[in-house]
Amino acid sequence: MDLELRHLKTVRAIAEAGSLTRAATALGLAQPALSAQLKRIERALGGALFVRGRDGVRATALGDLVLDRARVVLPAVCELQEEAVRFARDGAAGHRLGGTHGPLLGGLVDRLARAAPDDRVTTYTSWSEREIAQGVVAGRLDFALVGVCGESSPPEAGRLAWTEVARDPVYVMLATGHPLAPRPHVSLAELADADWTDVPGDGCFGDCFAAACVRSGFTPARVYETDTASCVHLVQVGRAVGLCRATFPATPGIVTRPLAGAPLLWRHLLGWHPEGRAAGRAAAVLGHARDAHAEALARSAGRPPTGTGPETGPGTVLRTGPGTGPGPTRAAP
Template identity: 55%
Template structure:
């Protein structure tokens, strides 16, 4: 029989209790079972460890030797486990792998994490597919993902992730400065019925929700272009299209963001992680950083701040997503 740590714990328990009977009660074993185990341990060590009589069990010289070593080894192993656990936890806190679709939160989140932990290894992965990013979190290839969700739609649910809503935004429209609606406080969707539309790509229901909103407004929209944010700015500023946009988008020269009357479309920013991953242990802190990053972006836009005052219920909202 190979000697194991559990055998050393048995020897210590008998010595501390002063008898096999008392040690069996402490260990939750039958006396006969503990006696048999002691015999096997003594066989492995080559001698008797305790002198046993009606007064109890007293260590022999060999027993004293084994006890002396056990009382060093057992605390050392426990200390090793504790140190390893702390190191493993620190390693998780030093690594952040974040996947994100286009949105206002990622830059500020990375900045805050880097400021809080200058030595942290932070990597980011951009993607258009929320499902792809959720799958990477579920597969432990990412720690967190920032995605957008249309209206009341749910984030990807097949991967078993936990989601937290960071903010709820209205959808605005990006128009060139030469457009009649440029500078308006809001524009009716129907007044844009002849426009060619732009949006950034994704795998959610946004395009279907947009088409349904147009039908409710009394028209069928032209086929939508899909391009990245830089392409949206270029095409809008050239006067070739208008773009559905988040109100937190940076407004560049030549274009302006105008609210859609009645808020026919909404966009939720959500942060996800796997509840059984190491990331779950630090998720609340990351949520707080994400919320602060969003609030900072909103703070740069006086126009959007004014809109939020007039339209309560939108903006920051760090709430669980059921």
């Protein structure tokens, strides 16, 4: 039997799990099938890779050697696959954009299509900023247009180049008949008794919102996490108030108001692979994204106040450590 990458992955999975039972579960195999596969691998390599004990398995000296090589070989092959995909796809004309919900992605598509009508523009949308960033890393997408909360690092920060498109304060959505709707600004403390609604996400916005509420002296009683259309409906009928970006478009039955003191900020980011061929188009795409943001603000229910926090200068490339900040869930529509 010739040794294959899948065999190295199996050996690695057994070592990481610490037992054949747990490894079989992680790999989606029956334990007898995994045991038989391990025996075939061991015959191909000339000796036992693991010693079984009461507490699970531990690697033999030969097993340690194989695992050391696997830690080098498997990431190298994965990187080769990603580079090959980027090389094969980057030569095609057009733009492959990934983005979360919101008006910026549509505005960017419109501007790119107007600038080069013969170029093909395709999009992929997801609630997950990490999924979109991983699509750029893997070469399936040219650019990621996502948002992060406050000063949080963007996903795949160590592998992608990220530039800030714009920075906005987070707004609150109210029904037009809400008692606070006539106010130019609304404080979080004035909404202490409200139910809330927002959309899914995998950054730290949920934790940042909860912390801002605690600083204002309360904990949200109820949060409805759902899609944007449902969030809008819940606000329109007065069931909840919602959080939104400053670029949220004017919508019948809803007013948007800045939160007093700007306790929450949202940064719109454009990301690309620094070694991909699309990197040469990044400056032009960034310019279109900033213009799309300006157009979205002009169409929104209100413009953000100035002086809401420190600015990142135009064209600044963020190369920060990995991670998107603590905690799961939620982003502003």
